[in-house]
Amino acid sequence: MPSISKRGGTVPMSPFRKLIPFADKAKAAGKHVYHLNIGQPDIETPAYALQKVRETTFKILEYSPAEGNASYRRKLTEYYKKFGIDVNADEVIVTTGASEAIQFALLACLDPGEEVIIPEPFYANYNGFAQIANVSIRPITSHIETGYALPDIAAFESMITPKTRGIFITNPSNPTGTFYSRETLEGLAALARKYGLFLFADEVYRDFCYDDNTFFSILNIPGIEQHAILIDSISKRYSACGARVGALVTRNQDVLGAVLRYAKLRLSPPGFGQILAEATLEMEDTYINEVKEEYRRRRDVVYARLSQMPGVVSYRPGGAFYCFAKFPVDSAEHFCQWLLEEFEYNGATVMLSPGEGFYATPGLGVDEARLAYVLNCHDLEAAMDCLEAALKEYPGRIQAKEEISAGLASR
Amino acid sequence: MPSISKRGGTVPMSPFRKLIPFADKAKAAGKHVYHLNIGQPDIETPAYALQKVRETTFKILEYSPAEGNASYRRKLTEYYKKFGIDVNADEVIVTTGASEAIQFALLACLDPGEEVIIPEPFYANYNGFAQIANVSIRPITSHIETGYALPDIAAFESMITPKTRGIFITNPSNPTGTFYSRETLEGLAALARKYGLFLFADEVYRDFCYDDNTFFSILNIPGIEQHAILIDSISKRYSACGARVGALVTRNQDVLGAVLRYAKLRLSPPGFGQILAEATLEMEDTYINEVKEEYRRRRDVVYARLSQMPGVVSYRPGGAFYCFAKFPVDSAEHFCQWLLEEFEYNGATVMLSPGEGFYATPGLGVDEARLAYVLNCHDLEAAMDCLEAALKEYPGRIQAKEEISAGLASR
Numbered sequence: 001m002p003s004i005s006k007r008g009g010t011v012p013m014s015p016f017r018k019l020i021p022f023a024d025k026a027k028a029a030g031k032h033v034y035h036l037n038i039g040q041p042d043i044e045t046p047a048y049a050l051q052k053v054r055e056t057t058f059k060i061l062e063y064s065p066a067e068g069n070a071s072y073r074r075k076l077t078e079y080y081k082k083f084g085i086d087v088n089a090d091e092v093i094v095t096t097g098a099s100e101a102i103q104f105a106l107l108a109c110l111d112p113g114e115e116v117i118i119p120e121p122f123y124a125n126y127n128g129f130a131q132i133a134n135v136s137i138r139p140i141t142s143h144i145e146t147g148y149a150l151p152d153i154a155a156f157e158s159m160i161t162p163k164t165r166g167i168f169i170t171n172p173s174n175p176t177g178t179f180y181s182r183e184t185l186e187g188l189a190a191l192a193r194k195y196g197l198f199l200f201a202d203e204v205y206r207d208f209c210y211d212d213n214t215f216f217s218i219l220n221i222p223g224i225e226q227h228a229i230l231i232d233s234i235s236k237r238y239s240a241c242g243a244r245v246g247a248l249v250t251r252n253q254d255v256l257g258a259v260l261r262y263a264k265l266r267l268s269p270p271g272f273g274q275i276l277a278e279a280t281l282e283m284e285d286t287y288i289n290e291v292k293e294e295y296r297r298r299r300d301v302v303y304a305r306l307s308q309m310p311g312v313v314s315y316r317p318g319g320a321f322y323c324f325a326k327f328p329v330d331s332a333e334h335f336c337q338w339l340l341e342e343f344e345y346n347g348a349t350v351m352l353s354p355g356e357g358f359y360a361t362p363g364l365g366v367d368e369a370r371l372a373y374v375l376n377c378h379d380l381e382a383a384m385d386c387l388e389a390a391l392k393e394y395p396g397r398i399q400a401k402e403e404i405s406a407g408l409a410s411r
Numbered sequence: 412m413p414s415i416s417k418r419g420g421t422v423p424m425s426p427f428r429k430l431i432p433f434a435d436k437a438k439a440a441g442k443h444v445y446h447l448n449i450g451q452p453d454i455e456t457p458a459y460a461l462q463k464v465r466e467t468t469f470k471i472l473e474y475s476p477a478e479g480n481a482s483y484r485r486k487l488t489e490y491y492k493k494f495g496i497d498v499n500a501d502e503v504i505v506t507t508g509a510s511e512a513i514q515f516a517l518l519a520c521l522d523p524g525e526e527v528i529i530p531e532p533f534y535a536n537y538n539g540f541a542q543i544a545n546v547s548i549r550p551i552t553s554h555i556e557t558g559y560a561l562p563d564i565a566a567f568e569s570m571i572t573p574k575t576r577g578i579f580i581t582n583p584s585n586p587t588g589t590f591y592s593r594e595t596l597e598g599l600a601a602l603a604r605k606y607g608l609f610l611f612a613d614e615v616y617r618d619f620c621y622d623d624n625t626f627f628s629i630l631n632i633p634g635i636e637q638h639a640i641l642i643d644s645i646s647k648r649y650s651a652c653g654a655r656v657g658a659l660v661t662r663n664q665d666v667l668g669a670v671l672r673y674a675k676l677r678l679s680p681p682g683f684g685q686i687l688a689e690a691t692l693e694m695e696d697t698y699i700n701e702v703k704e705e706y707r708r709r710r711d712v713v714y715a716r717l718s719q720m721p722g723v724v725s726y727r728p729g730g731a732f733y734c735f736a737k738f739p740v741d742s743a744e745h746f747c748q749w750l751l752e753e754f755e756y757n758g759a760t761v762m763l764s765p766g767e768g769f770y771a772t773p774g775l776g777v778d779e780a781r782l783a784y785v786l787n788c789h790d791l792e793a794a795m796d797c798l799e800a801a802l803k804e805y806p807g808r809i810q811a812k813e814e815i816s817a818g819l820a821s822r
Contacts, residue, residue: 001637001663002576002607008519008669011676044470053683054465061456061653061687096507096655099677108419112523112545128676134523134545165413196413226412242472242682244507244655252412258419265422265539266510271653272464272683276472 012127015357015370018333022340023351032348033340034383036371039174041321043239043294043374045276046287052279053272063268067260068094068247072274075281076247083206085219085230091251093259094269094277098204098233098246099125105229105248106133108258109198115163116200119150121324121358121365123174123202138164139360144326144368147315148176153187166198167191172205172213175358175370176324177299177317179209182216189221189228198255199224202231204246205320207288210296213318225251236321237288238280243273295321298373298380305384306371309391311399323371324355330396332356332369343390350386367398423538426768426781429744433751434762443759444751445794447782450585452732454650454705454785456687457698463690464683474679478671479505479658483685486692487658494617496630496641502662504670505680505688509615509644509657513537516640516659517544519669520609526574527611530561532735532769532776534585534613549575550771555737555779558726559587564598577609578602583616583624586769586781587735588710588728590620593627600632600639609666610635613642615657616731618699621707624729636662647732648699649691654684706732709784709791716795717782720802722810734782735766741807743767743780749805756800759793778809 016037023033067073073089080087095101110116112134118126120139130137138159142148156167167188171180185201192199201218209215218228233246248259263269299316302323306314311328329335333354343349355368373380391397427448434444478484484500491498506512521527523545529537531550541548549570553559567578578599582591596612603610612629620626629639644657659670674680691698710727713734717725722739740746744765754760766779784791802808 002520002603002609004519004663004665004669005522005525005576007522008666008672011669011672013672014675017675040474042471045472047470050467050470050472054467056461056465059455059458059461060453061461061651063451063652096681097677103677107543108415109413111416111418114416125676125678128673132518132543132673132676165416192413198413240472241474242679244679244681252415254415255419258415258422261419261422261424262539262543264425264428265536265543266508266514267536268653268655270507270655270681270684272687273681276683 007131012124012131015124015355016351016353019336019340019351022337026340026349031344034348034350034375034379034386036373036375036383037351037353039236039372039374040241041236041239041374042376043291045240046238046280046283048283049238049240049276049279053276056275061271064271064274066263066268068092068269069274069278072278075278079281080249083215083217085217087219087249087251091249091256093248093256093263094274095246095248095263096266096269097235097244098202098231099129101231101233101246101248102126102129102202103132104259104262105200105231106130106135107262108255109229110135110165113163114165115161116166116168117156117159117164118168120360121148121175121355123170124357126168127360137360141361141364144313144315144324147317148173148178148324150180150184153191156188156191160195164195164197166200168200168202170202172209172319173322174205174320175322175353177320177322179213179318185216185218186221189218189224192227193224197227198229199227200229200231204231204233204236207237208292208295208321209319210299211318219249229255234277234280239291240276243276244270245273245277295373297377299323301377301380302371302373302384305381305388309388312391321373323373324368325371326368327391328398329367329394330398332365332367334396335394336369338394338396339390343393345386345389346382348382348386350383350390418542423535423542426535427762427764430747430751430762433748437751437760442755445759445761445786445790445797447784447786447794448762448764450647450783450785451652452647452650452785453787454702456651457649457691457694459694460649460651460687460690464687467686472682475682475685477674477679479503479680480685480689483689486689490692491660494626494628496628498630498660498662502660502667504659504667504674505685506657506659506674507677507680508646508655509613509642510536510540512642512644512657512659513540513613514543515670515673516611516642517541517546518673519666520640521546521576524574525576526572527577527579528567528570528575529579531771532559532586532766534581535768537579538771548771552772552775555724555726555735558728559584559589559735561591561595564602567599567602571606575606575608577611579611579613581613583620583730584733585616585731586733586764588731588733590624590729596627596629597632600629600635603638604635608638609640610638611640611642615642615644615647618648619703619706619732620730621710622729630660640666645688645691650702651687654687655681656684656688706784708788710734712788712791713782713784713795716792716799720799723802732784734784735779736782737779738802739809740778740805741809743778745807746805747780749807750801754801754804756797757793759797761794761797
């Protein structure tokens with residue numbers, strides 16, 4: 001019997017994958033599970049866009065061009081203009097989700113054995129895309145105490161080796177919701193230029209920036225036109241995860257050429273998904289503004305509740321729909337499993353993503369977890385009730401310093 | 412300015428890619444181009460299946476499970492039963508086209524530097540998938556004189572090295588239309604078992620087998636349950652290339668596990684495409700029988716016409732919708748370019764895929780080309796009229812032996 005490849009046996013997995021059987025068991029036992037572990041929003045896909053798919057009348061579902069439908073690419077450039085991004089349709093290649101765009105970017109820009117620097121915690125699937133491309137991720141650690149602000153440029157500079165080909169960021173960040181400002185990005189851009197590195201930015205959450213945060217794209221930074229590679233997707237923006245439509249945008253013609261060759265290999269991105277994606281761009285901004293406002297409200301709920309939980313460290317995320325938190329527990333993974341296996345509050349429990357899997361540096365994130373606020377405010381409050389009660393009951397709770405002092409004082 | 416990767420600059424390209432600008436120019440000049448170069452059929456997608464997509468009423472286009480919708484996977488197993496393939500739904504992983512299934516198969520079964528044996532001429536994009544997986548294709552040459560029959564088992568055996576991990580076939584074949592019989596497959600299976608190799612089979616054309624050819628899947632061969640990996644797609648079967656829905660099917664649990672991990676990385680296959688795919692499996696066989704009969708008629712047209720062209724070597728393909736032919740020309744690539752650039756017959760010309768790009772062994776296929784019979788019989792006849800006239804006019808024509816003898820005799 002032939003054995004599978006070494007890489008096939010070691011594909012990095014989702015941080016919450018091990019918990020799924022426990023969640024299934026909890027649900028089978030009648031417990032309600034509030035899923036804050038996944039990035040599948042409960043927001044409705046724009047009815048207008050779904051309708052456009054349903055009103056199609058073509059008779060043959062043909063391959064689209066490998067680079068995507070011309071009309072969709074043109075409309076995408078109009079959408080980008082709203083963010084000051086001035087690109088032409090030839091600089092946009094439509095992909096099968098952001099996943100494929102990331103894969104193409106790594107293949108087109110890095111050879112096997114080369115490296116890309118990524119601030120951690122980062123979207124865990126980057127590990128898998130790096131494994132397929134046979135390249136290494138050099139993690140640079142950011143910290144919850146600063147709301148996972150980007151490490152300073154000197155720290156990035158110290159990570160650069162002769163094998164480094166690029167820096168990869170997610171802005172706003174999944175999994176932390178951290179927003180990177182224009183100034184922050186300009187620092188990275190200067191570094192990319194100084195060392196001749198690519199600057200990759202996964203900007204799929206750009207429409208979800210809160211408070212005074214004005215989104216600024218790496219494609220808007222003068223002088224790094226040949227370095228900047230933008231990754232995009234409609235999945236989260238229009239709650240259309242199943243469409244599988246993303247994009248790679250760059251002004252670097254060599255990169256475009258290489259990505260187009262990879263795109264031609266897989267023939268075309270999905271046909272119906274592109275029709276839906278194009279339709280979203282014919283809509284007024286009302287939809288996206290309402291969705292953003294809804295996520296902002298949810299963010300406020302999650303942040304307010306976490307702030308009130310003794311011993312929990314968190315911060316107010318500036319974008320996306322994720323938040324990280326540090327819990328007063330022995331192990332976030334044990335805690336998350338216990339939540340599903342042993343805990344129940346009003347017939348319900350909550351599922352989180354343990355933090356460790358979002359770090360590449362061993363030993364980091366063991367007492368952290370990611371929360372995706374993909375439920376409505378009512379359910380979020382109920383989920384937070386569970387979490388709050390659970391932290392009081394959890395046998396592996398570690399007393400925070402202030403609690404210990406309080407305990408000593410009351411003796 | 413950062414430069415792209417070496418691999419990004421050397422992604423293998425489609426055999427007809429260089430001809431596209433010439434085709435565009437011909438069309439711009441008002442010439443009609445009969446496209447026999449591509450695998451995009453003119454057959455209508457089943458109206459029933461398109462309608463099912465258009466009748467959907469869901470409000471959120473969510474991720475499907477990474478392995479595909481359970482209901483679709485179940486129905487696929489029913490479809491496979493028609494070919495005697497007895498698998499359960501857990502042994503089917505839905506992919507984004509056959510392209511992704513091939514990519515997953517190579518990643519799950521081969522490590523970088525390992526090898527897979529593939530009979531040539533083969534589907535040219537396999538080169539690109541091998542490049543991404545960083546594995547080598549060891550070609551084993553088949554010949555037009557035998558209708559590209561599979562080389563004998565001893566020839567395969569002589570290609571096996573310590574790095575060989577599998578044998579990959581396409582049955583019926585793209586680009587040759589060759590059908591592999593049960594006996595042929597059993598020979599390969601015995602070899603796979605003897606050497607502990609995987610046996611990969613791209614069987615996307617299984618519904619299009621003509622004459623007395625009864626399709627037989629590698630999954631039906633006893634004793635190689637752990638070796639056999641089937642690649643599938645609905646693109647050609649239901650003329651739904653833009654759906655981007657394929658599948659990988661195997662009974663090898665380790666391979667399934669690895670492929671599922673790769674599938675989870677890219678989150679899910681396309682949502683609408685899966686709905687269409689599932690609907691095709693609720694249909695009577697009338698559609699597929701009619702389509703098959705249509706392709707059979709077209710095959711007969713192409714074969715009959717090629718047989719009548721002096722100096723052209725061809726054969727009657729047993730399946731799929733492709734045929735290879737050897738032309739009495741100096742270079743098939745020059746000939747194909749000349750057809751677009753210089754030639755015209757009744758205001759039209761024909762576009763073929765030069766053969767060389769389907770071979771991995773340098774120097775082979777230089778006077779061969781692939782014809783995809785994706786046009787109706789009327790257009791096919793007109794395309795063949797063009798080809799016949801062109802062969803008489805082409806300045807780079809090489810006289811075949813019988814023509815030379817005839818010429819000598821008539822002096």
